[in-house]
Amino acid sequence: MSDKILHTANLSVGYKDRTVLSSLNLNLNKGQLTCLLGPNGSGKSTLIRTLAGIQKPLLGMVTLQGKSLREVSPKTLAKQLSLVLTDRVTPGNLTVYGLVSLGRFPYTTWMGSLTGEDKDVIQWALEITGTMQFANRHIGELSDGEKQKVMIARALAQQTDLIILDEPTAHLDSPNRIEIFHLLRELVSSGHRAILISTHDIDTAIANADKLWLVANQSISQGAPEDLVLDGRLEKAFTKEGLSFNYSLGRFEKAINNNGLKVLIKGSSLSAYWTESALRRAGFQPVEHLPQVTIEVFDDGSTRKWILNNQLEITTIEELLTKLNTYENEME
């Protein structure tokens, strides 16, 4: 049995008089969480709609479980692929339980009655997504984060090996975003599912995805996040957005024309990491050579201190930044 759940061959996607992405030879594999990253308007939703069979390819083809998507009946498709579209309006008068049970539609009879097995699956979907506690509430009464988890529960109730989510973490706060990514990781860890999500959350995607699909030059580069970081493809894809990738902190930052004080940070503890983060935010330049100021960071797990230019002892990052500002002003 192949590990490939979905495959595209020379696929082009777009609209009648406009190709958005082309030459796409992509794979979604079992046991993998893939994140689709790209700037606004680069074609993520267009690709997702094409992979889900909602929109026709302009060229090439999509293969799902070894069969061309064109030949898969709607009922079979619903047993193989579930789709979560963030901005789709969900009827507020449905209860959470009612919405999640809609996920069982490919399996129920024409009368739509739920069997014991259907009910077990719904129960599992509610439990794993942590939405059981509000099963009887109406969708309209939920927060965005809760609603998003319910939409994922509905997709899970559909029991498909492929789940595609278009921006599932848009509108969510940081803890909820992390929780959703954590849930998606748990879902792929069972080994038989593949999950594709499109997101603007680059840092969380780098930390959690097994693979990235990176929109660049009207096509897509794919690879492990770390490979795309190290060979510079990730940074290149976002340079137009005015972002630069900070390789030591592993995250994107707004590219600034930085003429701040050059600072050498000595130390490799967690405190050194956060010192660098604070210094960059404040406009100082962490450097390896020819510093104007040297900071030694000490951290033995219980006490932290910073020694500025081998003399001045400082106990908080806030105080350190104040001292560096004073130092910089004196030098001008």
Ligand SMILES: Nc1ncnc2c1ncn2[C@@H]1O[C@H](COP(=O)(O)OP(=O)(O)OP(=O)(O)O)[C@@H](O)[C@H]1O
């Ligand atoms: N129905 C349509 N007809 C023609 N062009 C369209 C249509 N829908 C979207 N487009 C265009 O296709 C391009 C890709 O749009 P798409 O929505 O796929 O991008 P996206 O990467 O999902 O964007 P975002 O991150 O902003 O959601 C855009 O230039 C958009 O204007």
